[in-house]
Amino acid sequence: MSKTLATGRIRVMIPALGFGLYKVPPNKAEEVVVEGVKAGYRLVDGAEFYANEVEAGRALRHDDIDRSSLIVTSKFWGEESQDRDAVLASFDASERALGSIDLYLIHWPRPERGQFVDVWRTFIELRDAGRVRAIGVSNFSEEQIMRLIDETGEVPLVNQVELHPYLQQAELRAFHAEHDILTQAWSPLGRGNVLTDPTIVQIADAHGVSPAQVVIRWHLQLGNSVIPKSERAERLRSNADVYGFELGDAQMAAIAELDRGTHYGTAPADRQ
């Protein structure tokens, strides 16, 4: 399952299913990337902030990894400075670590700094210079994305946001669909918290699969791109094994009922 979307003049295929590297310890990141690619994922979600890009990049240089078949994401953190030079320096460091970057995201809008439109202009410059294939954002609201579009004419390819059965983001997803923006779900398993939900467990039992497989399948059937994290090879494999069953309408509707607006990660309003 994959989705092609337009950004500027460039069309890039973003695989719907990937794996994330947040909190993967540096000494495990190389192995996790190798195991993830072996398990069939073609999307690797990294970031400068995760402090494991050098080790992830080591795996991406292995001879038996076909780098050209992968979409590798990095993100600009921007806590110290968001000036053009800071964006370029940060991009350079991530690019050096990873070898190359396919998808580059503004990690957080940090609206009180008032610089995210300028950061976006630098992202466009990087994309137009051919240094990255596609650009997008993370943790942006509808209003913040509209500012990017209104002030630069460029629509982000992706908005990566916290999204799981307890935080379903229906309005934001509808807005993304209207503007041809891919919704990418971070903490898609609610950091494990949704996996013991009785509704999820019951659906898993009915299909003879794990609760995590049900949740990942739910994301894919909604049309989300989804990037669960695991540092265990067995879970990486089972989380990718989600194409042998389908959730029925009643099961999708039952999961829709679980929405309760719960954040397990930092909410955008709390990250300046």
Ligand SMILES: NC(=O)C1=CN([C@@H]2O[C@H](COP(=O)(O)OP(=O)(O)OC[C@H]3O[C@@H](n4cnc5c(N)ncnc54)[C@H](OP(=O)(O)O)[C@@H]3O)[C@@H](O)[C@H]2O)C=CC1
């Ligand atoms: N843009 C942003 O601001 C953010 C982006 N992200 C991205 O999203 C990715 C995923 O989000 P994350 O916060 O890690 O949360 P997830 O919802 O992916 O949950 C990860 C947790 O679930 C556990 N887990 C994974 N698979 C299973 C399974 N099959 N059964 C039981 N437990 C399981 C993992 O443990 P274990 O590792 O031990 O298997 C870990 O504790 C991140 O790695 C990162 O790439 C995350 C946060 C913010």
Ligand SMILES: O=C(O)C(=O)[C@@H](O)[C@H](O)C(=O)CO
């Ligand atoms: O949610 C948190 O508490 C976090 O620290 C992360 O979301 C972090 O801010 C992040 O952006 C990871 O991608």
